[in-house]
Amino acid sequence: MSTAGIIIIGNEILSGKVADVNSAFLCEELYKLGVEVMRISTIPDDIEQIAEEVRKMSRAYDYVFTSGGVGPTHDDCTLEGVAQALGRGLTVRREITALLERYLGGPLNEGQLKMARVPEGSELLGNASIVFPVTAVENVYLFPGIPKLLRLGFEDIRERFRGSVPFALRRLYLNCYESEVAEELRRVQDAFPDVRIGSYPRTGEEAHRVLLTFESRDSERVALAFDALRQSLPVRFVIGSEPLGEVS
Amino acid sequence: MSTAGIIIIGNEILSGKVADVNSAFLCEELYKLGVEVMRISTIPDDIEQIAEEVRKMSRAYDYVFTSGGVGPTHDDCTLEGVAQALGRGLTVRREITALLERYLGGPLNEGQLKMARVPEGSELLGNASIVFPVTAVENVYLFPGIPKLLRLGFEDIRERFRGSVPFALRRLYLNCYESEVAEELRRVQDAFPDVRIGSYPRTGEEAHRVLLTFESRDSERVALAFDALRQSLPVRFVIGSEPLGEVS
Numbered sequence: 001m002s003t004a005g006i007i008i009i010g011n012e013i014l015s016g017k018v019a020d021v022n023s024a025f026l027c028e029e030l031y032k033l034g035v036e037v038m039r040i041s042t043i044p045d046d047i048e049q050i051a052e053e054v055r056k057m058s059r060a061y062d063y064v065f066t067s068g069g070v071g072p073t074h075d076d077c078t079l080e081g082v083a084q085a086l087g088r089g090l091t092v093r094r095e096i097t098a099l100l101e102r103y104l105g106g107p108l109n110e111g112q113l114k115m116a117r118v119p120e121g122s123e124l125l126g127n128a129s130i131v132f133p134v135t136a137v138e139n140v141y142l143f144p145g146i147p148k149l150l151r152l153g154f155e156d157i158r159e160r161f162r163g164s165v166p167f168a169l170r171r172l173y174l175n176c177y178e179s180e181v182a183e184e185l186r187r188v189q190d191a192f193p194d195v196r197i198g199s200y201p202r203t204g205e206e207a208h209r210v211l212l213t214f215e216s217r218d219s220e221r222v223a224l225a226f227d228a229l230r231q232s233l234p235v236r237f238v239i240g241s242e243p244l245g246e247v248s
Numbered sequence: 249m250s251t252a253g254i255i256i257i258g259n260e261i262l263s264g265k266v267a268d269v270n271s272a273f274l275c276e277e278l279y280k281l282g283v284e285v286m287r288i289s290t291i292p293d294d295i296e297q298i299a300e301e302v303r304k305m306s307r308a309y310d311y312v313f314t315s316g317g318v319g320p321t322h323d324d325c326t327l328e329g330v331a332q333a334l335g336r337g338l339t340v341r342r343e344i345t346a347l348l349e350r351y352l353g354g355p356l357n358e359g360q361l362k363m364a365r366v367p368e369g370s371e372l373l374g375n376a377s378i379v380f381p382v383t384a385v386e387n388v389y390l391f392p393g394i395p396k397l398l399r400l401g402f403e404d405i406r407e408r409f410r411g412s413v414p415f416a417l418r419r420l421y422l423n424c425y426e427s428e429v430a431e432e433l434r435r436v437q438d439a440f441p442d443v444r445i446g447s448y449p450r451t452g453e454e455a456h457r458v459l460l461t462f463e464s465r466d467s468e469r470v471a472l473a474f475d476a477l478r479q480s481l482p483v484r485f486v487i488g489s490e491p492l493g494e495v496s
Contacts, residue, residue, distance in 0.1 A: 012446055014285045016276030017461070019269075023290070028264030037262045040290035042271070072427035073447040074434040104425070111430025146451050177352065179320035182359025186322040198260055199321040203394050213265070 001217070002035050002163055005057035008042040009050060009068040009078050010145055022067040022143070022150050029154060032247055034163025034217075035063065045069055050081025058085065058140055063161060068145030070135075072111030082140055083119035090117045095124055096133065126156035167247040168219035170226045173208035173239040177201075181210065184232045192225040194218065208239050219244055249465065250283050250411055253305035256290040257298060257316040257326050258393055270315040270391070270398050277402060280495055282411030282465075283311065293317055298329025306333065306388055311409060316393030318383075320359030330388055331367035338365045343372050344381065366390075374404035415495040416467035418474045421456035421487040425449075429458065432480045440473040442466065456487050467492060 006026055012018040023040045030037055038061055043049045050069070057064045069078030083090050096116035100108055108116070118124075124133035125141075134153040135142040141157075143150040174181065178201045189197050198213040214226045223244055230238065254274055260266040271288045278285055286309055291297045298317070305312045317326030331338050344364035348356055356364070366372075372381035373389075382401040383390040389405075391398040422429065426449045437445050446461040462474045471492055478486065 008288075011444065012448060013272075014275055014288070015463075016272065016274075016279045016285075017446070018448065018451075019272035021267075024261075024264065024267035026264075027262055031264045037264075038292070040256075040262070040288075042288035042290075044286070071447075071449065072430040074430065074437045074445070075447065104427070109427065109431060111434075112427040114430075115427070146449060148451070179348075179352070179357065179360040179363070182320040182322065182362075183357060186359075189322045196259065197322070198265070199319070199323065200260060200266065201319065201394060203266075203396070215263075 001165075002062040002161070003060075004030055004035050004037050004063040004065060004161075005061045006037060006040040007050070007053050007057065007064065007066045008040065008145075009045060009066060009081075010042075011044050011075065013042055013068075014044060020067075021147050022145065025147070025151060026065055026067075026154070029158060030161065031167065033158065033161050034166050035161050045075040045077055047077045047081045047084060050078055051084040054082050054085035054140060058138060062139060064140045066140065066142050067150055068143075070115065070142055070144050072115050076114070078142060079114075079118055079135070082137060082142060086119060086138055086140070088119045088121060088137065091120045092116050093118055093122070093124065099132065126153050165217045167215050167217060168222045168244060169247045170214045170222050170244045171242045172212040172214070172226065172230060173241065174210040174212065174233070174237050175239045176209060176237040178210045181212075181233060181237065184229060185212070188225055188229045188232070191228065192221060195221050195225040197225065197229075215247070219246075249413075250310040250409070251308075252278055252283050252285050252311040252313060252409075253309045254285060254288040255298070255301050255305065255312065255314045256288065257293060257314060257329075258290075259292050259323065261290055261316075262292060268315075269395050270393065273395070273399060274313055274315075274402070277406060278409065279415065281406065281409045282414050282495075283409050293323040293325055295325045295329045295332060298326055299332040302330050302333035302388060306386060310387060312388045314388065314390050315398055316391075318363065318390055318392050320363055324362070326390060327362075327366055327383070330385060330390060334367060334386055334388070336367045336369060336385065339368045340364050341366055341370070341372065347380065374401050413465045415463050415465060416470045416492060417495045418462045418470050418492045419490045420460040420462070420474065420478060421489065422458040422460065422481070422485050423487045424457060424485040426458045429460075429481060429485065432477060433460070436473055436477045436480070439476065440469060443469050443473040445473065445477075463495070467494075 119137045122137040126134045196215045200211045214222045317324045367385045370383045370385040374382045444463045448459045462470045
């Protein structure tokens with residue numbers, strides 16, 4: 001199973017000016033592709049901190065995704081941070097300067113040129129005729145922080161992350177307190193350590209009080225764990241369920 | 249100036265089932281209180297990882313806030329993780345069992361009792377007659393992951409985090425590309441290293457193309473940096489601005 005780490009870069013997130021929506025998008029998409037996100041780190045626009053986080057995650061996980069810090073202004077330093085993390089220099093890429101010149105209709109200033117200065121050996125991915133390319137170097141994928149651009153870029157290249165076996169999932173909706181089923185849950189979890197069982201108390205206006213999820217790459221084990229739990233609960237606790245399905 | 253780290257705990261966030269809204273809430277509130285959030289780490293329901301992250305952040309920052317993992321089910325292990333991080337045991341607190349017994353109308357089962365087993369020496373904060381108390385131990389504050397409960401708990405205790413000097417802030421709205429002002433921005437930033445200058449390209453339907461923010465605890469420096477930048481830009485770039493104010 002492949003794994004991933006996500007690095008959200010930007011002072012504006014940490015100071016509460018902008019809410020990060022990119023990590024939730026990436027987590028949901030990667031999960032559907034069968035990639036397990038192990039950690040999200042949200043850090044400032046700081047070369048040293050970016051370099052340290054990229055270095056750690058790049059060694060620990062199969063993929064690293066960064067969001068933010070690739071624009072033209074003084075605080076954008078993700079490209080430098082990633083280059084430093086991987087012991088590479090920066091080099092201006094003609095594909096990017098051409099794209100920017102066409103878009104802006106003239107020669108580039110220093111800030112604009114900075115956006116084209118990427119780590120040596122980077123691949124430029126995606127359909128660059130309509131979207132700014134996604135820069136990839138080793139196992140690190142750099143996305144802009146603007147949600148719309150991140151989504152367009154990810155959608156262009158998502159298939160390269162698809163794992164061979166998707167997650168199987170089954171949901172069970174209950175009308176009791178989470179604490180009333182905690183002991184049965186623990187027993188079933190102990191009997192099925194290979195099935196991930198999640199328990200989510202209602203947070204809004206949902207009809208159920210608790211949602212239970214059963215997940216594994218082995219759909220048979222999901223079915224068995226689901227049945228074991230349902231049979232251990234009083235019938236009055238159960239509101240409904242969904243048939244076994246693939247996460248996609 | 250005081251600093252903080254935020255730890256968002258939950259497999260459901262990393263697998264994209266639930267979008268984290270708690271970190272954005274805490275970042276915004278803490279910023280208004282004059283507390284600088286240095287990092288957000290989103291990690292799984294795993295005792296070792298929780299312990300390691302709490303240990304690091306507890307040493308590095310003035311405050312640590314955790315969200316999630318304090319419920320009654322098998323995957324909730326934040327209380328154990330925090331206790332382990334700080335080299336403390338766990339102890340059942342009568343204040344919490346009494347609250348749960350009153351709420352549930354009967355004796356507690358093992359899962360419910362787990363919610364009352366907190367790190368030794370914890371303070372129980374907030375108005376516990378209406379809200380589940382916030383557990384605090386050393387400089388670590390433990391909140392439930394349910395957004396409504398986290399908000400109620402935080403609002404109860406927010407004043408204890410208020411710093412002595414708030415941030416001063418001024419905003420400038422521009423109608424040009426970010427890259428067209430990048431050089432002037434860098435010049436002003438170099439002249440005012442103590443003022444934090446942020447540049448945010450439009451992400452949605454806003455009338456401006458770029459929002460610039462100028463921030464510092466010294467309001468005079470904010471005013472000077474703002475003026476220096478505005479005077480260096482062509483008049484046609486500027487759509488509007490807001491008067492100098494305190495972040496609150």
